[in-house]
Amino acid sequence: MKLTEDKIREFSIQAISELGANASPDAVKKLVEEKIRSSNDFPEGEMNLSSGRVILTSFGLNTTGIVSSISAALSEAQCDILDISQKIMQEFFTMIMMIDITNSPKDIKDMQEIMKSIGEKLKVKIYLQHEDVFRFMHRI
Amino acid sequence: MPYEFDEILETIKMTEIEHFDIRTVTMGISLRDCADRNIDITTQKIYEKILRYAGNHVKNAQEIERRYGISIANKRVSVTPISIIGDAFGQDEFIKIAETLDKAATEIGIDYIAGYSALVQKGFTKGELELIKSIPNALSQTQKVCASVNVASTKAGINMDAVNLMSNIIKEVAEKTKDRDSVGCAKLVIFCNAVEDNPFVAGAFHGISEPEVTLNVGISGPGVVLEAIKSAGGINFQALSELIKKTMFKITRAGELIGRKVAEKNNIPFGIVDISLAPTPAEGDSIADILIAMGIEDVGAPGTTAALAMLNDAVKKAGLMASSSVGGMSGAFIPVSEDAGMIRAVEKGHLSLEKLEAMTAVCSVGLDMVAVPGSTSAETLAGIMADEFAIGMINDKTTAVRIIPAVGKSVGDYVDYGGLLGRAPIMPVRELSSKAFVLRGGKIPAPIRSLTN
Known part of the structure; x- marks a missing residue:
């Protein structure tokens, strides 16, 4: 679970009011940490794996420059390519990339927009999906 | 690559070709604290509470849709059976509540709001009877409100008085919405052993043992x-x-x-x-x-x-x-x-x-x-x-x-x-x-x- 600043503020205010006169910086810190832990109903192991990793899948008729266009856009958006796998099946181009967008100023929505316009230009389909969906479906 | 080529293609095939989607994300909201003897205060509390919890429901669901590439067909809200909130009210007041639910649903952009409901498998309270009688008007005057009535259970048997009453109500709803192919009946479910955490309309309601608010899928x-x-x-x-x-x-x-x-x-x-x-x-x-x-x-x-x-x-x-x-x-x-x-x-x-x-x-x-x-x-x-x-x-x-x-x-x-x-x-x-x-x-x-x- 991504912790928002508002949420931390809310927990801190709660902690201060609960501790009352006993509110020392250490006590507040301890209580806020406890609250964050207990508010998180997501199983811990799964939560830790959640990341900024995104799977990019691209298909279409093979033309020149698909990989270079996509990777140029990724580098411009400061996305890190972690893995890449590409095949030509009959005349179809298929590519799967695992990218990390943690350090990118863009979020997944922006990246989907960028890839959509590239896809239209090259006449290929490009999908961007958060890694979690693959992990949930294919890993126990 | 931590995932096989085929695994990734399988997921894409499911979402893009084989219509795999999430049918509904339904937010269940308890309205039990909205009861008041004054109908205007009750409706105001209901409206505010739905907006408070579900105001961003549609926007948030859309964001998740995009992130995972899986579409969510419906975004809905279910509420505490309204007969419980308004047990002291008559038909006119119940219709005002239905209109409030409709207004709130339109405001937050959801597809349906369900919970215009009564649980009468063992018998009626006065309020439940009033709510049931108000169903034909409530469903014909609103767009997004769904009603359900539980008339039987394994524990209580079948309340045949309720079954007979509901068969007449169904006929009345059909008559009142006859200009639209009796669409009102598509928003009215009669149940045996209704479940409290059902996310599917028209039969959804936020059961009395459910928490303050919850999200069912x-x-x-x-x-x-x-x-x-x-x-x-x-x-x-x-x-x-x-x-x-x-x-x-x-x-x-x-x-x-x-x-x-x-x-x-x-x-x-x-x-x-x-x-x-x-x-x-x-x-x-x-x-x-x-x-x-x-x-x-x-x-x-x-x-x-x-x-x-x-x-x-x-x-x-x-x-x-x-x-x-x-x-x-x-x-x-x-x-x-x-x-x-x-x-x-x-x-x-x-x-x-x-x-x-x-x-x-x-x-x-x-x-x-x-x-x-x-x-x-x-x-x-x-x-x-x-x-x-x-x-x-x-x-x-x-x-x-x-x-x-x-x-x-x-x-x-x-x-x-x-x-x-x-x-x-x-x-x-x-x-x-x-x-x-x-x-x-x-x-x-x-x-x-x-x-x-």
Whole structure:
């Protein structure tokens, strides 16, 4: 679970009011940490794996420059390519990339927009999906 | 790469080609603290509370849709049964509450709001009776409000007075919305053993044992199961069951992920995944087509009930393994108007009301979205309901009736609502009378099965 600043503020205010006169910086810190832990109903192991990793899948008729266009856009958006796998099946181009967008100023929505316009230009389909969906479906 | 090429392509194929989507994310909101003796204060509290919790429900769900590339067909809200909030009110006040719910639903942009409900399996309170009487006006004057009434349970038996009352209410709703193919009836469900955490409308409500607010998710995906069965060929039953389980496991996992993420985004606790296999009117997204792929010629052929029973069981087993919080209806749905294959079977005369009833004994949820001639009498409707609820009561399962006695229509005609509600051919109903039976009044006592202690 991504912790928002508002949420931390809310927990801190709660902690201060609960501790009352006993509110020392250490006590507040301890209580806020406890609250964050207990508010998180997501199983811990799964939560830790959640990341900024995104799977990019691209298909279409093979033309020149698909990989270079996509990777140029990724580098411009400061996305890190972690893995890449590409095949030509009959005349179809298929590519799967695992990218990390943690350090990118863009979020997944922006990246989907960028890839959509590239896809239209090259006449290929490009999908961007958060890694979690693959992990949930294919890993126990 | 931590995932195989084929695994990634399988997921993309499911979401892009085989209609895999999340049928609904339904936020359940308790309105119990909104009760006040003044109706204006009550409606104001209800409106504010729904906006407070669900104000960003649609926006948040859309963001999750994009992030995971899985579409969510419906965003809904369910509330505490309104008869509990307004037990001191009369019909006029209840209609004001219905209008408030409609207004709130429109404001936050959801598809439906459900919970205009009463639980009367053992008898009526004054408020419950008033709410039920207000249903025809409430449903005809609002767009997004859905009503449900639980009239029977394994523990309490069948309240036949309530069944008779509801058969008249259904007729009245049909009459009041006759200019729109009696669409009001598509928003009214009569239940036996209603569940408290059901995310599917029209029968959803936020049960009294539910927390303040929760998010439940209903999955879909008949298209995915259909493709898997088709490509497997003539394998035996155990292998077929394995195949369905493997497919449903993946779908349920994705459903749970989406539900948890939408809940997280709304900052509310996650409730349950309803592992029902829900069809849509889109071609290829049909339960009927799965049964045909399993080997029957068409729905209604001998073997249909067995095929459905096996499908339903495999769906449940896979879902249970995939999610730690399974709830709701959790079975295959066989609504007639919302399933292209079911519509086709009725058109060809292959599927009768009686066979459909038999099928409901082995899956969720009951006679759902069934259109019958407008001339069908209230007593016959009561007889149909009594049969359906007897199945639910004796087998300790949820059964429901959402039947549309379409005013001015007869066999050969259609009702057509578009969208997810779809279109349904009018099904013939037996002309034999059940009047002297249903009008005896009182209750059918609870079965021996209720004495489990």
